[in-house]
Structures are given as C-alpha cells and as structure tokens.
Amino acid sequence: MKTKTEKEILLVALGGNALIRKGQVGTIEEQFQNLKMSIRQIARLSEEYKIIITHGNGPQVGNLLLQQESCNAVPKLPLEILVAQTQGQIGYMIESTLDSELRKMGVISQKSLVNLITYVVVDENDPAFQNPSKPVGPFYTEAKAATLPYPTRKTEKGYRRVVASPQPVTIIEKHEIVKLIEMDFIVICCGGGGIPVIKKGRTFTGVNAVIDKDLASAKLAEEVGVDILLIASDVDGAILRYGEPDQELLRIVTLDEITRYLAEGHFSPGSMGPKIEAAIQFIQGNGKRALITSIETIEESIAGKAGTEIVK
Amino acid sequence: MKTKTEKEILLVALGGNALIRKGQVGTIEEQFQNLKMSIRQIARLSEEYKIIITHGNGPQVGNLLLQQESCNAVPKLPLEILVAQTQGQIGYMIESTLDSELRKMGVISQKSLVNLITYVVVDENDPAFQNPSKPVGPFYTEAKAATLPYPTRKTEKGYRRVVASPQPVTIIEKHEIVKLIEMDFIVICCGGGGIPVIKKGRTFTGVNAVIDKDLASAKLAEEVGVDILLIASDVDGAILRYGEPDQELLRIVTLDEITRYLAEGHFSPGSMGPKIEAAIQFIQGNGKRALITSIETIEESIAGKAGTEIVK
Numbered sequence: 001m002k003t004k005t006e007k008e009i010l011l012v013a014l015g016g017n018a019l020i021r022k023g024q025v026g027t028i029e030e031q032f033q034n035l036k037m038s039i040r041q042i043a044r045l046s047e048e049y050k051i052i053i054t055h056g057n058g059p060q061v062g063n064l065l066l067q068q069e070s071c072n073a074v075p076k077l078p079l080e081i082l083v084a085q086t087q088g089q090i091g092y093m094i095e096s097t098l099d100s101e102l103r104k105m106g107v108i109s110q111k112s113l114v115n116l117i118t119y120v121v122v123d124e125n126d127p128a129f130q131n132p133s134k135p136v137g138p139f140y141t142e143a144k145a146a147t148l149p150y151p152t153r154k155t156e157k158g159y160r161r162v163v164a165s166p167q168p169v170t171i172i173e174k175h176e177i178v179k180l181i182e183m184d185f186i187v188i189c190c191g192g193g194g195i196p197v198i199k200k201g202r203t204f205t206g207v208n209a210v211i212d213k214d215l216a217s218a219k220l221a222e223e224v225g226v227d228i229l230l231i232a233s234d235v236d237g238a239i240l241r242y243g244e245p246d247q248e249l250l251r252i253v254t255l256d257e258i259t260r261y262l263a264e265g266h267f268s269p270g271s272m273g274p275k276i277e278a279a280i281q282f283i284q285g286n287g288k289r290a291l292i293t294s295i296e297t298i299e300e301s302i303a304g305k306a307g308t309e310i311v312k
Numbered sequence: 313m314k315t316k317t318e319k320e321i322l323l324v325a326l327g328g329n330a331l332i333r334k335g336q337v338g339t340i341e342e343q344f345q346n347l348k349m350s351i352r353q354i355a356r357l358s359e360e361y362k363i364i365i366t367h368g369n370g371p372q373v374g375n376l377l378l379q380q381e382s383c384n385a386v387p388k389l390p391l392e393i394l395v396a397q398t399q400g401q402i403g404y405m406i407e408s409t410l411d412s413e414l415r416k417m418g419v420i421s422q423k424s425l426v427n428l429i430t431y432v433v434v435d436e437n438d439p440a441f442q443n444p445s446k447p448v449g450p451f452y453t454e455a456k457a458a459t460l461p462y463p464t465r466k467t468e469k470g471y472r473r474v475v476a477s478p479q480p481v482t483i484i485e486k487h488e489i490v491k492l493i494e495m496d497f498i499v500i501c502c503g504g505g506g507i508p509v510i511k512k513g514r515t516f517t518g519v520n521a522v523i524d525k526d527l528a529s530a531k532l533a534e535e536v537g538v539d540i541l542l543i544a545s546d547v548d549g550a551i552l553r554y555g556e557p558d559q560e561l562l563r564i565v566t567l568d569e570i571t572r573y574l575a576e577g578h579f580s581p582g583s584m585g586p587k588i589e590a591a592i593q594f595i596q597g598n599g600k601r602a603l604i605t606s607i608e609t610i611e612e613s614i615a616g617k618a619g620t621e622i623v624k
Contacts, residue, residue: 025386025387026386026387027387028387028389028390028393063386063387064379064397066383066385066386067376067379067380067382067383067386068379069383070379070382070383070385071378071379071381071382071383073378073382073450074337074338074375074378074379075337075338075339075340075375077340077401078340081340081401081404081405084400084401084403084404084405085376085397085398085400085401086397086400087400087404088396088397088398088399088400088401088403088429089389089393089396089397089400091396091400091429092393092396092399092429092431092507093393093396095429095431096431096509096516096518099484099515099516100514100515100516103514103515104514104515112487112488112491113488114426114428114429114485114488115428115429116426116427116428117400117403117404117407117426117427117429119404119407119408138385172411173426175424176424176425176426176497179424179495183491185488195404197408202412202415202416203412203415203416204408204411204412206408
C-alpha cells in the first residue's frame with residue numbers, strides 16, 4: 001500500500017506510430033518530429049507520476065534486417081542483436097527528446113532519466129517456437145521466399161519472414177528498474193519487447209524471436225508494481241466491430257466484458273489483440289488502471305476523457 | 313575524501329580487441345567468445361571495486377555504415393544514430409556476458425548491473441569540425457572516394473571517410489551515473505565515446521562526429537570521481553620506440569616524463585596517443601591511478617604487475 005504522498009507509477013507503452021506515421025518512409029527527421037507528440041505529454045505527466053516508458057521497434061528492426069540482407073561484406077547478426085541495436089537507437093531518440101521537453105518545462109535539474117538495455121527471458125519450450133507467426137522485415141516474392149533459409153508466410157503485401165513470438169517470462173533488469181523508480185528516475189526500457197534470451201544453466205543465450213512489446217510491458221508492470229499501464233498506438237482504443245458502419249469505441253469496460261469480446265474475435269491477433277491481453281493480465285494482477293488510447297490522447301486518457309479503460 | 317570502508321571506483325575502458333581480434337571477421341560468436349577474457353577479470357574485480365565499463369565501437373559502427381551504403385531501400389541514418397545502435401548492441405553483449413560470469417561466481421544476487429545509453433556534449437566550435445580526421449567505415453578506391461558526399465582521406469588500405477573527432481565537454485548522464493555508482497550498480501556506459509550532441513538553446517542535437525572513447529572515459533572519470541582509470545587494448549602498455557629493436561615498455565612513469573614522451577612523438581596519434589592524453593588528463597585532475605595495459609592483463613595491471621602506470 002502506497003502512502004498518500006507517494007507518486008503512482010505510470011508505464012506508457014509507445015506504439016510504432018509514435019516514431020513513424022502511416023505513409024512516411026521514416027527518415028530520422030520524421031521520427032524525431034513525431035516523437036514530440038507523445039513525449040511532451042509524458043514530460044508533463046512526470047510531474048505527477050513516476051514514469052516508465054517502453055516502445056516498439058518493428059519498422060526499425062525491419063530496416064536493419066533489410067540492410068544486412070543487402071550486404072554480404074560483413075557478418076550477419078542474429079535477430080536479438082538487431083533488437084539490441086534498436087533499443088540503443090530508439091532509446092537515445094526518446095531520452096534526448098524527453099530531455100529537451102523537460103528542459104523547456106524548466107524541470108530537468110530535478111529529473112534523472114535513463115535508457116536501459118533490457119533483456120527478457122523466454123521459455124525455450126514455449127509453443128511459439130514450433131509455430132513462428134510474427135512477420136518481421138522486408139516483403140518478398142513467392143519465388144524469392146522459397147529460397148530463404150528461414151520460414152516465411154504470405155501476407156497482404158507479399159511474403160515475409162516469420163519468427164517465434166514467445167511469452168515473456170521475466171525481465172532480467174527488474175530489480176534495477178525497481179531501485180531506479182524508487183529514486184524517481186524516469187526509466188526507458190524493454191524496447192521492442194526486450195532482447196529475447198533463454199536460460200541455459202547459469203548463462204543466458206539470445207534466441208531468434210521477438211517478444212510482443214505490450215505483453216513485455218504487462219510483465220514488467222507486474223514485476224515492478226506499476227499502478228497504471230497505458231498502451232498508446234494509432235487507434236483511439238478498443239473498438240467493437242472495427243471497420244463496420246456501427247463500430248463502437250469502448251470507453252469503460254469490465255474485465256469480464258473485455259475477456260468475452262476478445263474470445264468473440266473483436267480484436268485482431270496481430271495488433272489490438274495483444275494490447276487487450278496485456279491489459280487483462282495487468283488488471284488480473286495488482287494493476288489499478290489499464291488504458292488503451294491513441295498517441296495524441298495520452299493525457300486525456302489518464303484524465304478519463306479518451307480511450308478505453310479496463311476495470312475490474 | 314572517501315572513508316576506509318568505501319570501495320574505490322574503477323573505470324575500465326575496453327578497446328575494440330575485447331570484441332574482435334586481429335584477423336577475425338567478427339562474427340557474433342567470435343565477439344561473445346572474446347569478451348569473456350576481459351569480462352571475467354572485471355567480474356572478479358567487482359568484489360573489490362565499484363565498476364564502470366566503457367567500450368569502443370569502431371568495427372561495429374563501420375559495419376553498420378557499410379550495410380546502409382549497400383541498401384537504398386530504407387532511409388539512411390546519421391552517424392550518431394549508428395553510434396546509439398552500437399551502444400545497444402555492445403552494451404547488451406557486455407552486460408549479458410558479465411551477468412553470466414557473475415552468476416558463475418555465485419554473486420549475481422548482490423549485484424545490480426545496467427547498460428546506459430549515453431550522450432556526450434561537444435562544442436560546435438571545436439576545431440575538429442574544420443578538420444575531420446577520424447577514419448570510419450569501409451575502404452574505397454580513389455575513383456569511388458571522389459564521388460562520395462563526404463570528406464575522405466587516403467589510408468594504407470585505401471580511401472576512407474573521415475569525420476570530426478571533437479573533445480568531450482560533458483557527459484549528459486553524469487548525475488545518473490554518480491547515483492548508480494553510489495548504490496553499487498555496475499554501470500556500462502559511454503559506448504563508442506558516447507553519442508555526440510551539441511546544445512542548441514534548450515535542446516540537444518546529434519552531430520556527425522565520433523568522440524574518442526578514451527578521452528570520453530577520462531571526462532567521465534573526472535565528472536564522476538573515479539579513482540582508477542584502466543585503459544585496456546591490444547598492446548601491453550605505453551612503449552618507447554615502438555616497433556624498433558630497442559623498444560621499451562614503460563612500467564611506472566611520472567606525469568612529467570610521459571608528457572615529454574608524448575611531445576617527442578613516441579605515441580601514434582590514432583591509437584596510443586589518445587590513451588596517453590586520457591591518462592594525463594585523469595592524473596592532472598583528481599585521479600589516483602591511470603593504467604594502460606592489454607585486455608589479458610587487466611587484473612595484473614591493477615596489482616602493479618603489468619602494463620604502464622602514470623603517477624603524479
């Protein structure tokens with residue numbers, strides 16, 4: 001039980017559109033410009049809440065895959081190393097943007113702010129390894145796909161490599177993150193869902209997989225004792241009958257209701273589905289508030305004026 | 313003044329050969345295997361000292377440059393973003409290797425260990441920007457070099473892109489690093505000399521440059537109050553008349569002597585030179601011990617049995 005004077009912990013999970021908007025190629029200028037929208041809100045929220053920021057990395061890791069496939073002159077790196085690279089890249093972009101926004105608010109001297117490289121344990125017996133399903137990287141023709149040394153799957157725009165997306169078991173840096181949050185550090189971590197590793201005896205080994213960043217965020221939230229989990233993306237919230245004339249944005253929804261809607265197939269497995277699952281896991285644990293909203297309405301959602309809130 | 317019971321702070325700056333040895337192409341397996349040599353020693357030293365680890369990134373950033381030049385399908389990233397990517401990559405490799413070594417020693421539960429993305433302020437009026445001199449990335453023919461949109465310089469193996477290598481002015485995350493060290497965290501930071509930024513008003517902007525990792529380490533050591541700066545690379549220490557039949561490894565050398573040797577041109581500007589400059593700056597400040605040694609003899613050097621020590 002927290003004392004009245006202690007700040008609540010808010011975890012904001014930023015979707016890919018915080019960095020690259022639909023229709024953009026994703027130049028570095030575009031990415032920095034886009035980031036301001038979400039980061040400015042988080043900077044203001046840091047006056048009232050202890051803050052953890054996690055983020056996606058889909059387009060960035062896809063670009064690294066494409067680049068290394070185009071170049072035979074240097075050794076290719078496994079997927080988990082590319083995830084680590086994107087944690088460096090995006091973490092720096094978020095940290096420096098947040099730093100600038102806090103300076104503009106005149107509060108930087110009171111804030112400590114770190115970006116942690118984070119790795120996340122997965123189970124080598126996770127069934128996801130038998131059924132790689134998460135598309136990553138470039139699109140291929142069917143003929144090219146057949147020549148590739150890894151599994152591919154047909155998607156709307158062509159064939160893509162698929163990798164396993166196992167469940168996060170535990171966040172390696174959880175104790176460090178707890179200590180940093182206690183000291184009121186703003187912590188950026190778990191980028192791209194974390195670098196996936198399996199435990200072999202006393203050592204950890206990276207594996208060829210990607211962890212869903214919303215599920216990793218929910219696991220982190222549970223392990224660190226987060227109060228509010230906010231998942232920000234390019235949609236306004238959880239929507240019933242999405243895309244149909246009578247679609248309906250859920251505003252406040254109970255755990256039972258949302259669990260039923262999920263089972264009824266209202267939420268697409270590759271996008272809203274994991275967000276709903278993450279929110280459900282969080283509220284089933286000790287989470288107080290789970291919010292799903294758009295990048296533009298992070299503050300409004302916390303104020304109860306936008307997005308979807310899942311309640312017990 | 314530290315109390316007797318308080319541990320001293322040891323900063324180990326790891327050279328590129330901690331990851332990739334001469335003659336290797338630098339596969340990820342090679343890099344992990346090579347890392348054990350230095351990291352195992354640092355793990356043992358962490359029982360006696362508070363530890364900061366910095367590292368180089370030359371071959372890794374070179375590979376990223378080469379890959380992005382080979383691929384026109386995705387937007388190219390500026391150099392400082394590539395440095396951020398290598399901080400993620402190498403930071404993860406060092407952290408997970410150290411984690412494994414500490415677990416083998418049975419001490420992991422007492423250790424907190426983080427890898428911080430670090431950016432470092434440089435002066436936009438630094439003369440280095442007028443005279444880019446640090447070679448980065450792939451080798452080109454003279455004809456190809458003439459077509460490139462950035463300055464190149466002829467080297468032994470061909471033409472290479474050159475970038476500015478300005479002096480580090482301050483490490484942005486210094487306050488955070490001080491707090492983490494006070495809490496006995498092992499901190500990995502300042503990878504590749506840090507992500508170079510200049511201050512524009514209230515914001516920071518990345519610049520096209522690379523900071524020498526030994527000079528950045530000396531600046532960090534000064535700002536954080538490090539006791540011992542150890543620079544580990546592929547040579548045994550500071551050597552007079554290097555490569556000649558009567559070459560001589562310096563074992564203990566005063567500040568006056570080493571300053572004179574440096575002025576006499578004993579140390580090559582691109583490799584041993586910056587290490588000596590970093591050691592001099594550190595001892596001229598409040599540093600207690602500055603050590604230059606090989607990756608293999610980190611512990612021996614601290615014990616006074618290997619390498620070069622610069623004393624007041």
